[in-house]
Amino acid sequence: MSDIILRTEGLTKHYGGVHALVDADFELRQGEHVAIMGDNGAGKSTFVRQITGVERRTSGKVWFDGREVDFPGPLHAREAGIEAVFQNLALADDLDVPSNLFLGREKILFNLGPFSILDRKAMRQATEAALKRTAVKIPNLGNTIRHMSGGQRQCVAIARAATFASKLIIMDEPTAALGVQETAQVENIVRTLKDNGESLILISHNMRQVFDLVDRIIVFRRGRIVANLRKEETDGQDVVAYITGAKSQNLAAAAL
């Protein structure tokens, strides 16, 4: 069981009377790439928000990296080794690539408290190395994020997640707003992450992308996990049937 990086048991979230997430049992192995699919409002993002500490769960248990955890905020999840790429990116538009990559974790040349002198050269070099490792190509690192295309911004956000996530990366619809070629670029990065052995949870509506990139597909419907499918044992029509509710699975048997 030591290669299980993330496990949830009976994870539940109620917003007032709305049961957004009910009894979610989930497992992710080290280095595994899993897609979460489902209609709008099926509970995908709610599930991710409970894991990343953005919200506090109503009930249930979460184990991460062998320990039971209950993150009070997203920062704690980050410190534990979970990096999330959200749709709103959380980049500072007026800063350049290295500054964004190291935002909040700047390398320091000389420590003077809040007036510490930054080690800009080291951050730049580390950025170049990180972009190389994730196969992200940004032509000019000194440019501010504001001057970049949507794809480049997304790449920077993903490179940041990949650089600092020691254990798990979560991407919430990383290509939803991107064009064809930019989507291809992001997908290439995800493949690189797979080769590097990083664990990944990918929320996506794109069936082709999901079958291209992941090992396993989890389908949410009305707040419940209704399917846990190995990629080889399913196809697009099958997944759609689960998403729309035409089919359902006995989860107790499929959990492992």
Next chain:
Amino acid sequence: MAQTTFGVGGLTYDHSKRQLPQELNVLIALVLIVAAFELLGRALLGDSFLLNTRDNVDTFFNQARLQIIILQVSIVGIIAIGITQVIISGGIDLSAGSVVGATAMIAMSFAQVATVNGNPNPKAVFLEQGWVDLPVLVPVLVGLACGLLAGLINGSLIAYTKIPPFIATLGMMVTARGVAKWWTKGEPISFPTEPFAGIGKGLMPVVIFLALAILFHLMLKFTLYGKRCYAIGSNEEAARMSGINVERHKVLVYAIAGLLAAVAALVLSSKNLTAQAGMGVMYELDAIAMAVIGGVSLSGGRGSIVGTVLGALIFGVIISGFTFLKLDAYYQEMVKGAIIVGAVVLDVWRQRRRGTRG
């Protein structure tokens, strides 16, 4: 398999879109404005704005004019440095001028001589207590403490009660002016000690302004402090998500702005050898104008001290140019208002253009 064939679509690098520093535009504007005054001067008055035309002085440039230009903006320029870092981190400080008034009054009352022409100093506030002829360090520290306190109050209000910076500092603007008037019930304070009078003597304001400008330029560019200013002004939520203590940083930013307003107050009251409750009125708007002219964006995240210094020079050149062209002082004020609005229009226009670029 990992593919590494990129450089497609939006991922190629268009060199024509390379970012030129914003400051370059400001510098060009400065040169154009100086050139305009030079041409107007030669056409209307037959005199040069920039070059020396007097026979009794042997210099190429009109040094007296250049000195006046930089001297008259250096005190407000000190405030503008503080306001620049406030605006970059997404805030605004309307209280600087009033803080100058209050600080000047309070500091000056600790910088009084005991006797004037053999008589007890009639203007000394603390004559009875015997707090006269104090070492210069006392009024300086008292002044800095006043500015720091005002800044800390501003910053704490903004960071922890979440009221808009505009409102918090507007309140401080009114309150600090009230303190300035209350301190001596409206009486001006004069006759400072010799060492205190030395703080703002001659070109000292310029030296202090430029020294602070260099210090804060380095701070904004090379330290964690500067990086956090830009990050918070650019995307406060992203900064918070990244683990930056946004609230604490804001308190620090406004505290430093208050300290700089206090420095300006010390220099100003020393230079004038007197402090009055009405000192520094509208300085905050001049300072904001200098910053905005220099390319500091009112929506935060963009700008630099270099830009603000250039903006201050533009400000000084325009005022000096009007005097040179013998325009009425009333016109100067009207045009100053137009410059402030014009600079903000320019900022909004710049942002709209950036926005459509995608």
